[in-house]
Amino acid sequence: MNKERNIYLRIFSYAAPYKWIIALSMGASLGVAGSDALIAYLVKPFVDDLIIAGDLALAQLVPFLVVGIATFKGGSRYVQEYYVRIAGQRAIQDIRNALFGHTMQLSMRNYVTTSSGNLMSRILNDVNMMQSVLAEVLITLLRELVTLIVLIGYAFYLDWRMTIFAFVVIPAAVVPAAAIGRQIKKYSRRGQAAMGDLTAVLEQSFSGIKVIKAFGTESQEVNKFVRVNSRYYSFIRRTIRYAAATSPLMEIMTSIGVAFVLWYGLNRVMVGAITPGEMFSLLTAIVLLYTPLKRLTKVNNTIQQALGAAERVFEVLDNAPEVVDAPDAVELIECHGQVTFDRVTFAYEEDPVLRDFSASASPGEVIALVGPSGAGKSTFIGLLNRYYDPQQGSVLIDGIDLRSLTQESLHQHLALVDQETFLFNDTLANNIRYGSPDADMAAVKEAARQAYATDFIDELPDGYDTMIGDRGIRLSGGQRQRICIARAILRAAPILLLDEATSALDTESEAMVQKALTNLMKDRTTFVIAHRLSTIMYADRILVLERGCIVEEGTHQELLGHNGLYSRLYEAQFRN
Missing domain, CATH: 1.20.1560.10 (ABC transporter type 1, transmembrane domain)
Known part of the structure; x- marks a missing residue:
């Protein structure tokens, strides 16, 4: 009663x-x-x-x-x-x-x-x-x-x-x-x-x-x-x-x-x-x-x-959000792009996905994460986006714990290009400026140019005003991905997260998207998750994950010389 x-x-x-x-x-x-x-x-x-x-x-x-x-x-x-x-x-x-x-x-x-x-x-x-x-x-x-x-x-x-x-x-x-x-x-x-x-x-x-x-x-x-x-x-x-x-x-x-x-x-x-x-x-x-x-x-x-x-x-x-701003949370005003994972342990349920995980990236550095499925790569991206908070340890940007920052100001300094290329049932221009609503048309077109998207946009009857359908269904996979990259370029965030950004593309589309990604990664701290090792060969450092731990770390050539997990993954992928 x-x-x-x-x-x-x-x-x-x-x-x-x-x-x-x-x-x-x-x-x-x-x-x-x-x-x-x-x-x-x-x-x-x-x-x-x-x-x-x-x-x-x-x-x-x-x-x-x-x-x-x-x-x-x-x-x-x-x-x-x-x-x-x-x-x-x-x-x-x-x-x-x-x-x-x-x-x-x-x-x-x-x-x-x-x-x-x-x-x-x-x-x-x-x-x-x-x-x-x-x-x-x-x-x-x-x-x-x-x-x-x-x-x-x-x-x-x-x-x-x-x-x-x-x-x-x-x-x-x-x-x-x-x-x-x-x-x-x-x-x-x-x-x-x-x-x-x-x-x-x-x-x-x-x-x-x-x-x-x-x-x-x-x-x-x-x-x-x-x-x-x-x-x-x-x-x-x-x-x-x-x-x-x-x-x-x-x-x-x-x-x-x-x-x-x-x-x-x-x-x-x-x-x-x-x-x-x-x-x-x-x-x-x-x-x-x-x-x-x-x-x-x-x-x-x-x-x-x-x-x-x-x-x-x-x-x-009554279902309270799991991740909330602390009462004394501060805004991240200027971000240089220094990222640190300090002894992080995280589990979705009981078994940890990341175990006592420590890693760091300097401003402008390109860090690649590779490893078998379930190694914790996407969890790394989720924690950096603060979709979740770690049970132990801390994630820091410029030396500040993410839990001490407001979520809104944190996400203003992050840009994500995901494998799921989600686009809204709106115009191409509005999809590109999503996350940067005040951007003018000139900035939208410049972002599209850097993403190598102008070639197909100019061929559309309505150009940037073209309605692309639910989830961008009127575009090909490579075209959708380049629109997502243009969106990230316009965002101009100092930290970039690429989660399998080319995994679903054919060779020709992948080559075009890789060129767009090169423009996107310029002067940004970048974390790249990729199963295709050819896309991360030129990373400044490669972190090899297995069961939530870093088992190897180095450049592409260094890791090949170790004859460890990375070498086996590379050999299995390029055997033919």
Whole structure:
């Protein structure tokens, strides 16, 4: 119960900035509730004075009263719904912005353990489900609760004995309604989790469409989607089943209440205790108050669904980033490019990937890292980018521990060219200036020239304004890589990280990219990870890693003379 209350409070804390809009809506709710109470009140003179006594003057007023009450109620309902929906939509917008902003701050480990499809589902589907609490539910709660309170007050004022008869059935209806709500919450949460899996399948299928087409596995992917979609349906079907039981339950219980009121009321009329108009007026009030009661029961079902979604959203918001700026973190204003790994030990889980690892690079030096898969090369790049913090030891730039620097200022002095050549569905110019948004067109073109990208850019119909598609799908592998290099050149960062930058290229493209990389590496401290040893033969130093340790270090020629691991790797690669 405390957990649910905390979730309610957290949801409505996002609506707090819009309290005056909600207050205006609440004021309009009084108009809606007052209209229903006025209708119940007017039944008495309508029956006693008009139908029984035949008051013709009153009959002339009836059409005006009907139109007037309907107009006032309709205007009040419009103001109430419009403003509460506006408040709800703004609060939902704030929640979605906060959720996305928080996911951007999460550490890389979180993205390794959580699929992007699952995160997408929480930001889109779960927040949409929460919208029902901050919009639809607020509308119904405000209007129906106020209406219920006003009608109950009027009913007790008119005849408290008959009203008590009407309320006998309410506790009997509340218990099963609450049980239904709990089941709806349980299956709704499971359904939202299944929707996350469904979104993940979609995201992977669309991202990997080339592989799917190449291997002819379309039917396999369709079967996977159908399987996950069926699982989602199984949970939603149970949610629908429980929700569908709510209305019949309330209909039966309210009919029992109305039957009690009629039986007791007719007996009171026969003995002359009340007039027929008073009985029908009270009966109208009872029938009218059952309507908001039934709507509130349905709202409880919606709330339970939204609570399941809210729990998933707040799970993400409560997931604290692993890597954060220290309270006294300083900005790295000027970076010379001195990099030091001092006795670093790091493990993703239990087994260390780097063990008591020490290495250094002087400003402008080119350091290559080679070794078998799993030796710790990419982990080296990740630690220097501060995707993770080491469990032991420290990583330093210009003698300053990375944990003492702000992450933003650190990344301003780093440039990464990754093997995954990620480009955005935007123009070529905007992809090049990504990370340097203030760069003018002349700087963009100069970066492209140094990256040897102008030859194919100039041939495109729209040149630098060409939209390159999702992940740069309209470009070849070598073209994408050169755009990434141009992006790094424009960044002008003193420390450059090249992680298998030519691994996926053919010989011709690799030669072009190598020329671009030569321009990029000029006057920068550069760390190169490469499986193709031909690309790092001219490095100032080569570090040979195995099982998280440096087993050899030297120039290309020195290492060949050692007849160690590097020599074996080189021989295996160039044997033919």
